[in-house]
Amino acid sequence: MRSHLLNNTTAEHYRNTVSAGVERVAATLAATERPFSGIDVDELSPLVDAIDLDRPLGDAAAALDELGEVYLRDAVYFHHPRYLGHLNCPVVIPAVLGEAVLSAINSSLDTWDQSAGATLIERRLIDWTAERIGLGPAADGIFTSGGTQSNFQALLLAREEAKVRPEDFTRLRIFTSECSHFSVQKSAKLLGLGPDAVVSVPVDRDKRMRTVALAHALESCVAEGAVPMAVVVTAGTTDFGSIDPLPEIAALCEQFATWMHVDAAYGCGLLASRERRGLLEGIENADSVTVDYHKSFFQPVSSSAVLVRDRATLRHATYHAEYLNPRRMAEERIPNQVDKSLQTTRRFDALKLWMTLRVMGADGIGELFDEVCDLAAEGWQLLAADPRFDVVVEPRISTLVFRYIPAGAASPDEIDRANLHARKALFASGEAIVAGTKVGDRQYLKLTLLNPETTVHDIAAVLDLISGHAESYLGDSLDRAS
Known part of the structure; x- marks a missing residue:
């Protein structure tokens, strides 16, 4: 078991093991087509619960294969341009390098x-x-x-x-x-x-x-x-x-x-x-x-x-x-x-942060943040011009709070339920992730824009998806009522 301790005698084992992990993550990132797989907790839980933690796999390659099944495949990927949920940002590579160094030295x-x-x-x-x-x-x-x-x-x-x-x-x-x-x-x-x-x-x-x-x-x-x-x-x-x-x-x-x-x-x-x-x-x-x-x-x-x-x-x-x-x-x-x-x-x-500043500089960070603020301003214009949505406030930095409003008659409670359904259905599809909140006592949706790779086209596509899910819910609601 001492062969797994990181020290001067295991440097090559460390290099090979971590390199294999980096390769696996890099391949996963490169192949990621949506921010989430759409898996639900009842489907994923049995996979995790079935693992016997008292029976080790013996090597890192097998553990990485298993990890692909219980984590990497179904992780929520903040780097994807259609992750628009919470205050989670994509990370810069110099910071990830710093993370690798600090974990190994473990100060x-x-x-x-x-x-x-x-x-x-x-x-x-x-x-x-x-x-x-x-x-x-x-x-x-x-x-x-x-x-x-x-x-x-x-x-x-x-x-x-x-x-x-x-x-x-x-x-x-x-x-x-x-x-x-x-x-x-x-x-x-x-x-x-x-x-x-x-x-x-x-x-x-x-x-x-x-x-x-x-x-x-x-x-x-x-x-x-x-x-x-x-x-x-x-x-x-x-x-x-x-x-x-x-x-x-x-x-x-x-x-x-x-x-x-x-x-x-x-x-x-x-x-x-x-x-x-x-x-x-x-x-x-x-x-x-x-x-x-x-x-x-x-x-x-x-x-x-x-x-x-x-x-x-x-x-x-x-x-x-x-x-x-x-x-x-x-x-x-x-x-x-x-x-x-x-x-x-x-x-x-x-x-x-030290590695980020030494590689990119503060201006590099500021430029990325300015990009998402600019994107939010464009998103605001898109929402304000779209009769399907009620947008709450013009953004100062990079969040947009809004809700879907159907063209036909619907009660405020029905609109609340339609917006809740749209968010849940969007998450289940894995095509995009948005957040939710309340304004007053009403349900609203939220785009948190922290990814410079996100475009106005992405925002427009997500709005269309939200509209489709909300309309589908309201149509089914009318069918049930009749």
């Missing part, structure tokens, strides 16, 4: 004596991102597993900076738009705040937080004797890609001495854009910022970070263990990343 980014150069690379990328945001010379941050963890850590810091005793946590309030990410509510619960801690602020017709409503909510909070702990500003909402008015909200946060957190998990790609960087004007005033490189920097999952304006606030995540990072190490200026992180063992995910 752990908690302490210097487990990572050395990896620690310095991660720190340099944090500094680079903070410079792009404009947070100032005292900024710092840490890589995380994703936007949910980044938002949670930011709100943990905000809670501690509010300087409220634990018995008074029920007085703390977090303000965020009604279109913000669910992780805000989840974080409040995990942080031990009261059920009314998150105040939902109304949005305008463009799905941006209404600053007048925020001002009233902050005033009411103070008047009631509660404490405005934080305002979570969204720069790229999950459904609409909307960007809250950053400068105006920053002014209110300063007025009410409230922590300003910007959730730019989606919109962070604008940091690399030469055309649209202005959409993030005001982000430099934030106390903390979430960025998800695995959304709009075209990085493999996971690759995220939380940045802070004042590195001193990261002390709220610091605990010292004698076996790992004793206090004397900080006094000796040994750079242990665990001092800033909620995690202990942590992958060297920063290497993927």
Whole structure:
């Protein structure tokens, strides 16, 4: 069994095994004609359940053959131009190269004596991102597993900076738009705040937080004797890609001495854009910022970070263990990343972004993100001109929310069911994948455009497929009624 350990004596075995895996994946990608096979859970589950994990196959070739049956054949392929579902991007090759390197070396980014150069690379990328945001010379941050963890850590810091005793946590309030990410509510619960801690602020017709409503909510909070702990500003909402008015909200946060957190998990790609960087004007005033490189920097999952304006606030995540990072190490200026992180063992995910920047540069990333934003603008024009569809809001970045509206008479509930059916039928066909959401209490569909290979022709074809499935459902519904 030692022959399977990666070390100096098994380097050739490693090379051959990984090369075979790369060849298999490359062949699969080259042959992929649709984003999904259309298989359902009842068909795939028995194949996986039938595998006896206590009886190994003995070699990697056999395991790859089996993997083709239980995973590769039926995987959802984000690189396909008609994958238009969630915030999943196709990945760039330099980042995949970085993934291969970091997996093999297997550095752990908690302490210097487990990572050395990896620690310095991660720190340099944090500094680079903070410079792009404009947070100032005292900024710092840490890589995380994703936007949910980044938002949670930011709100943990905000809670501690509010300087409220634990018995008074029920007085703390977090303000965020009604279109913000669910992780805000989840974080409040995990942080031990009261059920009314998150105040939902109304949005305008463009799905941006209404600053007048925020001002009233902050005033009411103070008047009631509660404490405005934080305002979570969204720069790229999950459904609409909307960007809250950053400068105006920053002014209110300063007025009410409230922590300003910007959730730019989606919109962070604008940091690399030469055309649209202005959409993030005001982000430099934030106390903390979430960025998800695995959304709009075209990085493999996971690759995220939380940045802070004042590195001193990261002390709220610091605990010292004698076996790992004793206090004397900080006094000796040994750079242990665990001092800033909620995690202990942590992958060297920063290497993927490092390799991307060293091969493509920030402008290369920005150009790709600008392409999908341009595509969304074209998609908006297509939808706005098509009487079959009701489109909600003109995109700021790269999402389109819409719903099919039949030409004939149909009740709102029937239209909801037709749109739900169209999404499900499209997924089952494997020809394309779109997402779904609700606007008000009505069912809508969503195109999340993060693939520069997607074209307007692809969007038009998917819209025709949606229309066909919805019409088929409504026709069958009429037949059943008669």
